[in-house]
Amino acid sequence: MxxxxxxxxxxxxxxxxxxxxxxxxxxxxxxxxxxxxxxxxxxxxxxxxxxxxxxxxxxxxxxxxxxxxxxxxxxxxxxxxxxxxxxxxxxxxxxxxxxxxxxxxxxxxxxxxxxxxxxxxxxxxxxxxxxxxxxxxxxxxxxxxxxxxxxxxxxxxxxxxxxxxxxxxxxxxxxxxxxxxxxxxxxxxxxxxxxxxKNSKFPYETLQPLRIYIKNVKVEGDMAYTYITKKQIEKYELTKTAVNNAQQHVRDRIIRHIQGVHWGFVVKPSYYKENIWQISFRGTKGYQKVDKIAELLGGGGHEYSAAARVEAVDAKEAVSIVLDAIKSSLSS
Ligand SMILES: [Mn+2]
The missing domain is CATH 3.90.1640.10 (inorganic pyrophosphatase (n-terminal core))
Incomplete structure (x- = not known):
């Protein structure tokens, strides 16, 4: 033993x-x-x-x-x-x-x-x-x-x-x-x-936040990211479940599947605490090790899949915090 x-x-x-x-x-x-x-x-x-x-x-x-x-x-x-x-x-x-x-x-x-x-x-x-x-x-x-x-x-x-x-x-x-x-x-x-x-099924209400996530996608070099803002959540009265499901879908099936893109991240509200945003990173073999970036933000995970939480008043501020962390991770 x-x-x-x-x-x-x-x-x-x-x-x-x-x-x-x-x-x-x-x-x-x-x-x-x-x-x-x-x-x-x-x-x-x-x-x-x-x-x-x-x-x-x-x-x-x-x-x-x-x-x-x-x-x-x-x-x-x-x-x-x-x-x-x-x-x-x-x-x-x-x-x-x-x-x-x-x-x-x-x-x-x-x-x-x-x-x-x-x-x-x-x-x-x-x-x-x-x-x-x-x-x-x-x-x-x-x-x-x-x-x-x-x-x-x-x-x-x-x-x-x-x-x-x-x-x-x-x-x-x-x-x-x-x-x-x-x-x-x-x-x-x-x-x-x-x-x-059965596990990959999602409710119909997922489609609206999914549209927003797709619309918000930004590609920078071989990296892509997307987010959903508080305003968008309010305007379309998006539920927590819908946002979470849409985030999962973009995270796992879209973000690093865009041609030329090998890694990236998706931002969503944490729902556990006001002004906390959940950042999920996804990577591909041979490219950016995303756990290093997540660790810089106080999170962690694996080489190809990692997460962190950041405090920000809105998604756009959260995005810029993550982009800064990425910059300093890439230059170190
Ligand atoms: Mn596990």
């Missing part, structure tokens, strides 16, 4: 009340890694109280989702151990309305992002494809053959891995990831095409 597995086992054994959290705006890797961990602790540590709290449900049915405790705020309770999955620090999980960040409980971080994590009692990050792969690897390392992949775990595992590897398109999928997928698929053959198709 690896040292970090032993350490994890020790910390779980010592705890009474365990709280699992994941990052804000959770994706499927966030939900799946947290639920696999929840089920692991429930199964192997029957006397522990363990809860997984989140602010929202996944957008598709996944096993054990009924066990997610939906809360408006993450407040301190009787937990003596907090485990974060798919997040490098508490900041990624909380807002200023929460109080859990002041907790004195022990803290474990299970992540797979490159970004440095905060000081914790245990941090596990083997730079795997996904937090899901990391959690499964830990469970299997600790329990060996006692760890049984049930149909539910198989589904969660596959969903987490295919989401974060883009169905094995990204470099983060290693031979170990494929092997893990093999183990999972021997138990249940998830319809991956059906899952990703």
């Amino acid at each position: 690896k040292k970090e597995s032993k350490e994890l086992k020790k910390l779980i054994s010592k705890a009474k009340n365990i709280l699992i959290l994941t990052h804000k705006g959770p994706d499927f890797d966030a939900f799946c890694s947290a639920l696999i961990l929840l089920e692991y602790i429930r199964t192997f540590y029957k006397k522990k109280n363990v809860v997984f709290k989140a602010r929202q449900m996944p957008t598709q049915n996944i096993p054990f989702m009924q066990d997610i405790q939906i809360v408006e705020h993450l407040d301190m309770g009787d937990e003596d151990l907090i485990i974060l999955t798919d997040s490098g620090n508490m900041d990624m999980c909380v807002t200023h309305h929460d109080s859990i960040q002041n907790s004195t409980a022990k803290l474990i971080i299970i992540d797979h992002h490159d970004t440095a994590t905060e000081q914790t009692d245990l941090s596990v990050n083997n730079n795997m494809s996904s937090a899901t792969e990391q959690v499964l690897t830990l469970c299997m390392d600790i329990e060996g053959s006692r760890y049984k992949i049930t149909e539910e775990i198989s589904k969660l595992g596959q969903i987490g891995i295919i989401s974060d590897t883009g169905r094995f398109l990204y470099e983060n999928a290693t031979p170990n990831t494929y092997e893990m997928m093999g183990k999972l698929r021997r138990v249940f053959n998830l319809d991956i095409e059906d899952f990703t198709y």
Whole structure:
């Protein structure tokens, strides 16, 4: 058993009340890694109280989702151990309305992002494809053959891995990831095409902000960016969901797909705090490493996919802050 597995086992054994959290705006890797961990602790540590709290449900049915405790705020309770999955620090999980960040409980971080994590009692990050792969690897390392992949775990595992590897398109999928997928698929053959198709659906109201995002696209050299202003959001009465969906679409399918463009960023309001803008960067192999720029802005991520938040009165100011960071990153 690896040292970090032993350490994890020790910390779980010592705890009474365990709280699992994941990052804000959770994706499927966030939900799946947290639920696999929840089920692991429930199964192997029957006397522990363990809860997984989140602010929202996944957008598709996944096993054990009924066990997610939906809360408006993450407040301190009787937990003596907090485990974060798919997040490098508490900041990624909380807002200023929460109080859990002041907790004195022990803290474990299970992540797979490159970004440095905060000081914790245990941090596990083997730079795997996904937090899901990391959690499964830990469970299997600790329990060996006692760890049984049930149909539910198989589904969660596959969903987490295919989401974060883009169905094995990204470099983060290693031979170990494929092997893990093999183990999972021997138990249940998830319809991956059906899952990703349903996942790529968007509501009709997405089209208006999408039009705006496309209209606002600026190309500078081999970089492109776009944004949506407060005024545009007000004028067209755009909802948070519509803006978020449109931002995802431009970010993943348009910005670096324009001929001659290899990288870029998309700006949207954060919705968690007034005057905070979410900047999402996307890059291509052999071109700008976008995590370096995101780090300059206090964010982080991977070489080809990174994010940061900036404070600005409007999108245009946010854009100019990012452009300045890009300039200083390129000249350093
Ligand atoms: Mn992830």
